Amino acid sequence: MTMRDRFDEVVVDLLDEDPSAVLVLAAIAAGRVLPAARRRGVADRVVDVGIREQTQVGVAGGLALEGFRPILMSYAPFVVERPFEQIKISLSHQGVDAIIVSVGASWDASTAGRTHQAPEDVAVMSTLPGWSIHVPGHEDEAEAALRSAYFDGGSHYIRLANDTNQAPVSGMPGRIRTIRRGPSEAMTVLAIGPMLDDVVAATDELDTTVLYTNVVRPIDGRTLAAATLGTDIVVVEPYLSGTSVPAVASALSDRPMRIHAVGVDDPDVAMYGTAADHRRHHRLDVPGLRERFLAVERRRTALSA
Amino acid sequence: MALTTHTASNHATDQLGYTALPALLRRMRGDEKHDWASESTIDVIWTLYDRVLRVDPLDPENPDRDRFYLSKGHGPMAYYAVLTAKGFIDPAMLDGFAGPDSILGHHPDRRLIPGVEISSGSLGQGLALGIGATTALALSRSSGRVFVLMGDGELDEGSNHEAIAYAARAELDALNVVVVDNDSATHGWPGGIARRFDVEGWSVETVDGRDHLAMEAAFTARHPGRPRAVIAEVGGVR
Numbered sequence: 001m002t003m004r005d006r007f008d009e010v011v012v013d014l015l016d017e018d019p020s021a022v023l024v025l026a027a028i029a030a031g032r033v034l035p036a037a038r039r040r041g042v043a044d045r046v047v048d049v050g051i052r053e054q055t056q057v058g059v060a061g062g063l064a065l066e067g068f069r070p071i072l073m074s075y076a077p078f079v080v081e082r083p084f085e086q087i088k089i090s091l092s093h094q095g096v097d098a099i100i101v102s103v104g105a106s107w108d109a110s111t112a113g114r115t116h117q118a119p120e121d122v123a124v125m126s127t128l129p130g131w132s133i134h135v136p137g138h139e140d141e142a143e144a145a146l147r148s149a150y151f152d153g154g155s156h157y158i159r160l161a162n163d164t165n166q167a168p169v170s171g172m173p174g175r176i177r178t179i180r181r182g183p184s185e186a187m188t189v190l191a192i193g194p195m196l197d198d199v200v201a202a203t204d205e206l207d208t209t210v211l212y213t214n215v216v217r218p219i220d221g222r223t224l225a226a227a228t229l230g231t232d233i234v235v236v237e238p239y240l241s242g243t244s245v246p247a248v249a250s251a252l253s254d255r256p257m258r259i260h261a262v263g264v265d266d267p268d269v270a271m272y273g274t275a276a277d278h279r280r281h282h283r284l285d286v287p288g289l290r291e292r293f294l295a296v297e298r299r300r301t302a303l304s305a
Numbered sequence: 306m307a308l309t310t311h312t313a314s315n316h317a318t319d320q321l322g323y324t325a326l327p328a329l330l331r332r333m334r335g336d337e338k339h340d341w342a343s344e345s346t347i348d349v350i351w352t353l354y355d356r357v358l359r360v361d362p363l364d365p366e367n368p369d370r371d372r373f374y375l376s377k378g379h380g381p382m383a384y385y386a387v388l389t390a391k392g393f394i395d396p397a398m399l400d401g402f403a404g405p406d407s408i409l410g411h412h413p414d415r416r417l418i419p420g421v422e423i424s425s426g427s428l429g430q431g432l433a434l435g436i437g438a439t440t441a442l443a444l445s446r447s448s449g450r451v452f453v454l455m456g457d458g459e460l461d462e463g464s465n466h467e468a469i470a471y472a473a474r475a476e477l478d479a480l481n482v483v484v485v486d487n488d489s490a491t492h493g494w495p496g497g498i499a500r501r502f503d504v505e506g507w508s509v510e511t512v513d514g515r516d517h518l519a520m521e522a523a524f525t526a527r528h529p530g531r532p533r534a535v536i537a538e539v540g541g542v543r
Contacts, residue, residue, distance in 0.1 A: 022444075024437075047440060050474075052467035055433045062437020065423070066445065070437075086464070089427045090434055095416050 003142040003160040004103050008032045010143050011071060011101075014150055015042035020069045021150070022047060026056040028074040028103075053078050057086035064096035069150065075109070076102035076118035076159065080125060092128055097155040100125075101146070105161035106239050106264055107278035119239040119264040125157045126217055126243065132174075133217035134158040135193030135237070140168035141214050148173045162275060163194035163238065174215035176223040182209040186230035186304075187297060192216060192237040192244065195284070199236050202289035206297060216244045221251030228252060232300045234260040234293060238284065241265050260296050262289070321390035323351055329386040333402040333409070345487040345539045346454065347383035348515045350375075353452060353483075354387050356521040362392040365420060369448045372438055374423045376431020377456040377485075378412040385409050385418075393420030429462025431455065432482065436472050439480040439532075452481045452524070457498055458489040466501075472532045473506040480532040481524065482507075485514055488541035502534035514539035 012033060014021045022045045023033065030048040037043040047063075049055045053074065060070035072079055079102050080087070091098050102121060109116035125131055132154060134145040142160055149156035171177050179191070179200060188209040191199035196212050203210055211227055213220060216237070235248050241263030249259055264282050271281060279285040283292060321329070326347060350373075354360070358371045375384050382402075388394045394409075403410045408417040412426025423434055435453040442449050459465065472480055484498050494501065499509045508528035512519045514537030523535045 022441075044444065049467075049471045052471060054429075054464040055436065055467040055471055058430055058433020058464070058468065059437035059440065061430075062434040062439070063441045064437075065434065066438050066441030068441050068444070085427060086430060086433070089424070090430050093414075093424050094434075095424075 001139055002162055003136060003139045003164065004162075006139040006143050007073070007101060007146065007160060008036070010146050011073075012036045012040055012042065014071070014146070015045050016040050018069070018150075019045075020067065021045060022060075022063050022068045022070050024056055024060045024063070024070050024072050025049070026053045026074050026078065027051045028078070053083045054086050057083040058090045060098045061086070061090035061094055061096060064091065064098055065094060069097070069099070071099045071101065071150070073101040073103070075104040075116055076121040077104070077116065080121045080157070081118060084124060088128060091155065092130065097153065099146070099149050099156045099158065101158045101160060103160050105159060105163070107275050107282075108162040110275045110278050111272045113272065114268050114270070117267075119267040121239065122157075122159060122216065122237070123240045123243045130155055131217065132156045132215065134173075134215055136160065136214045137165045137193040137196050137212075138168035139164065144173055145214065159193075161194050161238065165194060165197045169196070169212050169214070174213075174218075174220055176211050176213045176220040176227065178227050179210040179212050180208075182207045184230070185209055186232065187293075187300060188228045188230060188233045189293065190224070190233060190235050190244075190248065192235070195236045195238050198279075198284070198286050198289055201286045203293060206290075206293055208293065208297075217247065219244065219247040219251060221247070224248065224251045225254070228257075231256070231304070232258045232260065232296055234262055234296055236284075236289065237263045239264055240267060258300070262292055320392055323355070323390075325390055326351065326383075326386045329389050329396070329399060330382055332396070332399040333382050333385065335402075344380065344383040345456075345514070346380065346485050347386070348517060348539070349454065349483055349485055349520065349537050350383055350387045352517045352520045353524065354391050356517065357524045358452065359449075360420070362420060365393070368445065371449050372422050372435070372451045374431045374435050374438075374451065374453045375413060375421075375425055376423075376435070376453050377428060377459045378425030378431075379428075379456070381409075381411065381413050384413065388418070388420050394418065428456075428459040429464040432465055432468040432472070435480055435482075436468055436475070436477060439472075439477045440475070442479055443477075450479045450481060452483065455482060455484050456489065457484055457486040457494060458491070460484065460494065460498065460501070461490055461492070469502060469507070470505050476530050477532045478528055478530055482532065482534045483524070484534065484536050486536055486538045498536045499534070507531055508533045509536070510534075511536040511538060513537075
């Protein structure tokens, strides 16, 4: 089951559990969710405005002004980038909250081209005050993110992806977890969401501590500061490189550190192919990651010699 | 809870009449000479608050109140003057308009101003908000209605045309739009703005935007199963 399949199930559960929940769609996902919503008698709280994303966000704002808790869903470029000013004005500036869930991520629609790919989405959403950003790495984490976002209140962006780790990482949502400690603790890699398994595989032979988070905003700075002991940290995220670097830099501002950004450097790749082809192109597959970690390691060794 | 429309005769608070509006506008402008009637929206907003809307400054959160959304946001002094006359805004707030300590600026912020339902100023966002609110009121079984004020220039924003089409298809009959037409759209609306709404299935009427009785009749006409668009013509600015 993909994260998206899991969303389809859980969102209908939420509609059933809470009469304040409303799912606001712009055609995408309507056919996947409506049959179950009808069976459960909650289809009146699935609002499909058609292919109209500005209206999708505005309608969510109006519902929230009247005390409902809207959940929006579509492909990342259509629900984040196209109606971005509506997110800013019709939600945030009104002082109301919503949960925006996206699919497609950076390269899930690998054969669909640039129009269906949004490696910039997290960076764009990070400019708005007050939004929490979730990048789950497993369908169980996706469900936990949706449920905690829904019931904790506030505004949340949840980025679902086809890429998934073999197993969920347990623990408090939003808390950074230590996956592995390197012998010397000189170098740390912070793996975000679906990057974890490949980061673990790529650091197999390296003297590297591996940390994990599936919430990048707000980042768990206290745990990050306590768990990061060396001179170098590599931030690996499956979208625009450097997106989370300011938050990491802020958390580690009490010490001299080299912070290395690994992510998508080339958002407009002009290629089709598979998701694996895209990861290889971005050097975010295991060989590409290993090569980049080794380069950081060589530089660290040279500088400390 | 029963809500009544605001008229001089039925409201308990000290309310000011239409003739008080010029002085309230001057207090915001600090300007004796300006022609207050040039406020294109003043008669529309006055008519709504004086004769149509079921709202009460003493009961501002009543779930069955009507919602007025000033979508266009621009030139909101007329709105503030009416809100003051109707008891939502303290007249002292009009002094120092748009200053650092003022709650009133050139685009309204709902988080600052009593009685203001939406923050606006970015054109083309109020109608979708109004659709969401109307949908919410239906889900809540509220008797409240939603009135969205737009400008003919604002209609240039494409987001409105998404929303105009959807609102009719969703049969939102508690939704009302008033388009204040002062002929300010850059490329105009050939054949009239009413046609744009009519083709989507809205209930439509075009009225004189300075005629209070005609507007009251247009705003209170029944339109079951269809949203209502009233085009209030106020004469061109060019």
